[in-house]
Amino acid sequence: MYCKRILILQQSNSRFAERNKELCGLVKLINNGNDVTTVTVFVTNADVHSLGQWWVLLAFGHNYFARQLDTLNNCVFSLPTQSLDKVSCLLVKREDKCYESARAFVGENACDILSRQMEQLVTSTKYEPDDATPYEQFVASTSNFYDGVNVQALKARSDERYKSVTEYSNAFERFYASGGNTDYYDSVKAEIGRVFVQFPPYFPLIRKYPESFFVRIDFPSSDRYFVLGVLQSKGQIRYICYGLPAEKQEISDKDFVYIDNSPISFWMLFQDAKTGQISALNDLV
Helix, strand or coil, X not given: CCEEEXXXXXXXXXXXXXXXXXXEEEEEEEECCCCEEEXXXXXXXXXXXXXXXXXXXXXXXXXXXXXXXXXXXCEEEEEECXXXXXXXXXXXXXXXXXXXXXXXXXXXXXXXXXXXXXXXXXXXCCCCCCCCCHHHHHHHHHCCCCCCCCHHHHHHHHHHHHHHHHHHHHHHHHHHXXXXXXXXXXXXXXXXXXXXXXXXXXXXXXXXXXXXXXXXEECCCCCCEEEEEEEEECCEEEEEEEEEECCCCCCCCCCCEEECCCCCCEEEEEEECCCCCEECCCCCC
């Protein structure tokens, strides 16, 4: 049965982050009915210049796995099919010994168990890089499993991507139609999580803001795009961000904030994750 989960890694040891930045990332897990669980790991703001190895540790209920990462930029590997109802994850840096650097979980939290067993899990695991070609890894990371060139399958994949945007827009509208009496992010986190899985990370803004994650969403049949992201503080989602490339020097809507960034600057809206209200957020920009 097809199932997908996404975990947001939260820094637990600042030693392994770039100076003055917060280490963060995503772990994407997919069961697609092919007898494997496909894992994709993306990490940003990690100090990659220091010596040592990066590992990811995973607990699926009482099943534990360790895997050395050959890249922090969308490392893809496969495990025997696992239930995704209860998943815990540690990002580990191995130097003279193993150190936890970030963690995440969904369902039952087994991160402390992984932390106690990380030396044993890492030292007992032999590093065996995937034999998959770069194309096969791309197919796995985007969940495009098909035989041959299937135009209809490609179209369905494209439609699914933009369906996730529509679903988020509908959740956005339902929140305000209901009077906005609940926590905004809690009411839309399933929909926004699907958007994060379907679209590619936008690294220039991820690098700009500690504890952030952004994706780039291209408009169909156009060269225009926008960005969607979240800003965290102390492990909690604080703001949802919507950005348009700053093609104009000024914009008439006073709620937009100009974000100077390279290679592209943006006009950005910041939405309070709790109340759903727009915030200028001038103290962060």
